[in-house]
Amino acid sequence: MSGRCAACKNQRRRCPSDCIFSPYFPANDPERFARVHRIYGGSNVGKMLQQIPSYLREQAANSLYFEAQCRIQDPVYGCAGIISKLYEQINSTEIALAHVQTQIACQKLQVPQAKAESNFNVFPAQNSSTAEFQWESQVPWFN
Amino acid sequence: MSGRCAACKNQRRRCPSDCIFSPYFPANDPERFARVHRIYGGSNVGKMLQQIPSYLREQAANSLYFEAQCRIQDPVYGCAGIISKLYEQINSTEIALAHVQTQIACQKLQVPQAKAESNFNVFPAQNSSTAEFQWESQVPWFN
Numbered sequence: 001m002s003g004r005c006a007a008c009k010n011q012r013r014r015c016p017s018d019c020i021f022s023p024y025f026p027a028n029d030p031e032r033f034a035r036v037h038r039i040y041g042g043s044n045v046g047k048m049l050q051q052i053p054s055y056l057r058e059q060a061a062n063s064l065y066f067e068a069q070c071r072i073q074d075p076v077y078g079c080a081g082i083i084s085k086l087y088e089q090i091n092s093t094e095i096a097l098a099h100v101q102t103q104i105a106c107q108k109l110q111v112p113q114a115k116a117e118s119n120f121n122v123f124p125a126q127n128s129s130t131a132e133f134q135w136e137s138q139v140p141w142f143n
Numbered sequence: 144m145s146g147r148c149a150a151c152k153n154q155r156r157r158c159p160s161d162c163i164f165s166p167y168f169p170a171n172d173p174e175r176f177a178r179v180h181r182i183y184g185g186s187n188v189g190k191m192l193q194q195i196p197s198y199l200r201e202q203a204a205n206s207l208y209f210e211a212q213c214r215i216q217d218p219v220y221g222c223a224g225i226i227s228k229l230y231e232q233i234n235s236t237e238i239a240l241a242h243v244q245t246q247i248a249c250q251k252l253q254v255p256q257a258k259a260e261s262n263f264n265v266f267p268a269q270n271s272s273t274a275e276f277q278w279e280s281q282v283p284w285f286n
């Protein structure tokens with residue numbers, strides 16, 4: 001019984017040799033299981049891991065742990081809050097990029113930059129590389 | 144009983160007037176509750192909503208639904224997979240930005256760009272705006 005994993009210890013049960021939790025929730029890190037258990041419930045985590053090929057289960061357990069940590073730190077937005085911040089960062093970096101690209105074009109053409117930016121759309125939405133993520137349709141509550 | 148919310152219909156119980164799910168999981172969208180139920184379990188969703196001030200519960204229900212959808216679409220990485228892609232996008236946009244900034248500097252100094260990039264570190268990690276997210280420490284499995 002001393003060889004039980006963190007999940008089986010938490011649930012006070014025997015840890016079978018083929019335990020679905022054992023490789024990803026070792027006994028020496030009880031907090032790791034406690035966090036996913038708090039957000040998803042132990043049995044949901046077990047079900048999710050069962051449905052994934054064994055060679056991908058470690059990645060899945062790690063991403064579930066990461067998302068559980070995010071949700072504990074930010075109970076309102078969780079992981080989605082990080083996505084929102086990264087999206088804002090992409091936007092501002094793309095604006096900065098478009099700005100310096102305009103600067104280069106102006107230097108080449110010897111046109112004052114303020115005039116060029118007022119005459120041309122320097123941030124064409126169609127060419128934005130953020131378009132591929134379809135943020136607006138995926139995250140409607142940020143609109 | 145016909146006025147029950149999607150959560151109470153799913154759980155086959157009476158929907159009380161102060162139901163925690165009712166404002167966020169309407170009866171006309173049973174799939175919305177079914178998805179968060181599948182990933183978190185209905186009682187965990189109820190507990191999480193209870194712990195949040197009522198004016199923030201709609202945002203929390205939306206972000207839980209978003210994350211549940213991500214996990215159903217990508218059972219291995221879920222929402223964390225999107226964060227990884229956004230992070231890659233930020234990296235490539237920052238590299239492009241540094242590249243054109245070097246171009247500008249070269250034009251001003253009349254130095255060939257290839258020479259300038261080999262002589263100077265154009266991507267200083269300390270100045271990177273992605274540093275603030277501490278991605279490496281938060282998402283250890285991408286290292």
